[in-house]
Amino acid sequence: MTLFKAENLAINFGGVKAVDGVNFDIKKGECFTIIGPNGAGKTTIFNLISRIYDSTDGKMTFDGKDITNAAPHDIAGMGIARTFQNIELFEHASVLQNLLVGRHCHSKTKLLSELLFLPSVRRAELAHREKVEEIIGFLDLQHYRDSLIMNLPYGVRKVVELGRALCTEPKLILLDEPSSGLNVEETKDMSFWIEDIKRDLGITVLMVEHDMGLVSEVSDRVLVLNYGRMLAYGTPQEVQSDPEVIKAYLGG
Amino acid sequence: MRFLFKTNYEQDIKIAKHSGYVWSYAALLVILLAVPYLLDDYYVGQMTQLFIMAIAGTGLMILAGYTGLVSLGHAAFFGIGAYTEAVLSGNGVVLPFMDEPIIFSFFLSFPLAGVFAAIAGVAIGIPALRLTGVYLAIATFAFAIIVEEVLSRWESVTNGYSGLLVESIFLGDMELTDGLPFYFLCLGVLIAVILFSLNLLRSPTGRAMMAVRDSEISAQSMGVNLAKTKTTAFAISAGITGLAGALFGHKLGFLSPESFTVLQSMELLVLVIVGGLGSLHGAVFGAIFVLALPQGLAILKDFLPTALAEQPGLEPLIFGLLLIFFIIFEPMGIYGRWLKVKLYFQMFPLYKKSTFKRQKSYMKSERLK
Numbered sequence: 123m124t125l126f127k128a129e130n131l132a133i134n135f136g137g138v139k140a141v142d143g144v145n146f147d148i149k150k151g152e153c154f155t156i157i158g159p160n161g162a163g164k165t166t167i168f169n170l171i172s173r174i175y176d177s178t179d180g181k182m183t184f185d186g187k188d189i190t191n192a193a194p195h196d197i198a199g200m201g202i203a204r205t206f207q208n209i210e211l212f213e214h215a216s217v218l219q220n221l222l223v224g225r226h227c228h229s230k231t232k233l234l235s236e237l238l239f240l241p242s243v244r245r246a247e248l249a250h251r252e253k254v255e256e257i258i259g260f261l262d263l264q265h266y267r268d269s270l271i272m273n274l275p276y277g278v279r280k281v282v283e284l285g286r287a288l289c290t291e292p293k294l295i296l297l298d299e300p301s302s303g304l305n306v307e308e309t310k311d312m313s314f315w316i317e318d319i320k321r322d323l324g325i326t327v328l329m330v331e332h333d334m335g336l337v338s339e340v341s342d343r344v345l346v347l348n349y350g351r352m353l354a355y356g357t358p359q360e361v362q363s364d365p366e367v368i369k370a371y372l373g374g
Numbered sequence: 375m376r377f378l379f380k381t382n383y384e385q386d387i388k389i390a391k392h393s394g395y396v397w398s399y400a401a402l403l404v405i406l407l408a409v410p411y412l413l414d415d416y417y418v419g420q421m422t423q424l425f426i427m428a429i430a431g432t433g434l435m436i437l438a439g440y441t442g443l444v445s446l447g448h449a450a451f452f453g454i455g456a457y458t459e460a461v462l463s464g465n466g467v468v469l470p471f472m473d474e475p476i477i478f479s480f481f482l483s484f485p486l487a488g489v490f491a492a493i494a495g496v497a498i499g500i501p502a503l504r505l506t507g508v509y510l511a512i513a514t515f516a517f518a519i520i521v522e523e524v525l526s527r528w529e530s531v532t533n534g535y536s537g538l539l540v541e542s543i544f545l546g547d548m549e550l551t552d553g554l555p556f557y558f559l560c561l562g563v564l565i566a567v568i569l570f571s572l573n574l575l576r577s578p579t580g581r582a583m584m585a586v587r588d589s590e591i592s593a594q595s596m597g598v599n600l601a602k603t604k605t606t607a608f609a610i611s612a613g614i615t616g617l618a619g620a621l622f623g624h625k626l627g628f629l630s631p632e633s634f635t636v637l638q639s640m641e642l643l644v645l646v647i648v649g650g651l652g653s654l655h656g657a658v659f660g661a662i663f664v665l666a667l668p669q670g671l672a673i674l675k676d677f678l679p680t681a682l683a684e685q686p687g688l689e690p691l692i693f694g695l696l697l698i699f700f701i702i703f704e705p706m707g708i709y710g711r712w713l714k715v716k717l718y719f720q721m722f723p724l725y726k727k728s729t730f731k732r733q734k735s736y737m738k739s740e741r742l743k
C-alpha cells in the first residue's frame with residue numbers, strides 16, 4: 123500500500139532547478155533511501171515534504187491526503203516527522219524538554235488552563251511524559267534526561283533528535299543523513315535502530331544517506347538523484363550496479 | 375550536595391523541586407511581609423517600585439528570554455497600561471447615550487489595563503511575525519515612538535504634555551494605592567505573575583516558546599504554529615507589562631508622555647539582560663540592579679572626594695561600565711552568577727571553576743542574529 127506519493131515534484135530557486143520532475147512512491151512499512159552527490163537536491167526534497175519550501179510544480183499525497191499546500195506546522199500532526207542534517211535541537215533546553223516538544227502536535231490544552239495549570243493540563247503532561255519515557259527506553263537515553271543539549275556530545279544529540287521525531291508518533295519519519303558525524307560503532311547502533319523503527323514501531327522510513335554500507339543494510343528501495351533529476355530507482359543492489367549511477371559518482 | 379531521588383513523573387512537573395525550595399521561598403516571603411513594618415516609608419516606596427519593575431521585567435523576559443524576540447518598545451505597553459488605568463479609574467469613559475461618564479472600579483480597570491496592552495501587543499506582534507533579531511528590535515522601537523506620539527497628541531483622553539492626574543483608589547477608608555497597602559498589592563501581583571509564568575513555562579505553550587527561540591525550523595516541523603506562538607508571547611508579555619504600567623501610574627500619581635520614552639524601554643531591556651536572559655529569577659535580580667545601582671551610587675558619592683563626586687556624568691559612566699562588564703564576563707547575567715555561588719556552597723570544598731565553562735554560550739536572542 124502506498125503511504126506517500128510524489129508526482130512530478132519540482133522547485134526552482136531563481137534559474138536553478140533544485141528538484142526537477144521527481145516521481146516516487148513510498149510503500150507502507152518500507153525503508154526508502156534517497157542518495158546522490160552533494161547538491162543533488164536530496165535535502166530539498168525533505169524540505170518540500172515538510173512544507174518548509176513551496177514546490178513550484180507537482181503534487182504530494184500522504185496517507186490519501188493532498189499535502190502539497192498544507193501548513194508546515196500541520197505536517198507533524200498528519201504523521202510526518204523529520205530530523206535535520208545539521209542537528210536542530212533546542213540547545214538551551216534539557217533532553218526531556220526537547221522530547222516533550224516532540225509531543226506538541228498531540229497537545230490540546232488551552233492557554234488559559236495552562237496559566238492556571240489545571241488538573242487537565244497536569245494529566246495531559248503526565249500522559250505525554252509516559253510516551254516520552256517509552257522513547258527514552260527505546261533509544262537508551264535514560265542517563266541524559268536532565269542534561270542540557272548544549273552540554274551533550276554530537277553522537278548523543280543525533281540520537282536525541284531521532285527521539286524527538288519519534289515522540290510525534292509519526293507514520294513516516296524523514297531521516298536526513300542519520301549517520302553523518304557518527305563513529306563506526308554509533309553508525310552500527312543507528313542501523314539497528316532504523317531496523318527497529320521499521321519493524322517494531324511499524325514506522326515507514328525515508329532517509330537521505332551517504333554511507334552505502336548503511337544504505338544497503340537497511341533500505342528496501344533506493345532513489346538516486348543527480349542535479350535534481352532522477353537517475354535510478356530500485357533495490358540497493360540494482361542501483362549500485364547501474365552504469366548511470368557509477369558515472370555520476372565516479373565521473374567519466 | 376543534594377541528590378534528588380526521583381520516583382515519579384510528578385516530581386519533574388512540580389514547581390518546588392525539593393524541600394529546600396519550600397522553606398527558602400517561605401522565608402523570603404516572611405521577610406518581604408515583615409520588611410514594610412521595619413523600614414522607613416521611603417524604602418517601602420522603593421521596594422514597591424522594585425516589585426513593579428520586576429513585574430514589567432517578567433513580561434519582557436517571556437518575550438526576550440523565553441521566545442527569543444527582542445523588544446525595544448516595551449515602554450509602549452507600560453504606557454498603555456498606565457494610561458488605560460488612569461483614564462478608566464479617573465475621568466472614566468464618556469459614552470454618547472449617557473450623561474455621566476462610566477468610572478471603572480480598580481478591580482475592573484486594572485485587568486483591563488493588562489487586556490488593552492495585550493491587544494496592542496497582538497497588533498505589533500502580527501506584523502512582527504516576519505521579523506527577527508535587529509529588525510524586530512527596530513520595528514518595536516518604531517512602535518514605541520508611535521505610541522509615545524499618540525499619548526502626547528491625543529489630548530482629549532491623555533491630556534497631552536499637561537499630564538494626567540491618577541486618582542487614588544480607596545477601599546473603604548483605606549487608600550489602596552499608597553504606603554503599606556500598595557506595597558502588599560504590588561507584591562501580590564508580582565507573586566501572581568511569577569506563578570502564572572511558571573505554569574506557562576511548564577506547559578506546552580511555554581515549551582513551544584522555547585522551541586521557537588532555539589530553532590524556528592525544527593519547532594515548525596514538530597507542529598509548533600510559529601505565528602500563533604509568537605503572537606501569544608507578544609500578547610502575554612505586553613499584558614503583564616501593561617499591568618506593571620497600571621501600578622506604575624498609581625505610584626507616580628501623575629502621568630505624562632515623558633515617563634514612557636525609549637529610555638524606559640532601554641531600561642527594561644537592560645533589566646532582563648543584566649538579570650539573566652531565560653530565567654524568571656533574572657527579572658527580579660535585574661529589577662534590583664536597575665533600582666539599587668543609582669541608589670548605591672548616590673550613597674557612594676558621599677564617601678568620594680568632592681572633586682570626583684561632583685564630576686558630572688559619573689553615574690552614567692559607572693552604570694555603562696558595569697553593563698559592559700556584565701555582557702563580557704557574565705553573559706548569563708546576575709542569575710548566572712547566582713547559580714555559580716549556589717553551586718560553590720553546595721559543592722564546598724570541591725567546587726571546580728571549570729564546571730560552567732562549556733555553558734558560556736550566548737542565547738540566540740542575545741546574539742541578535
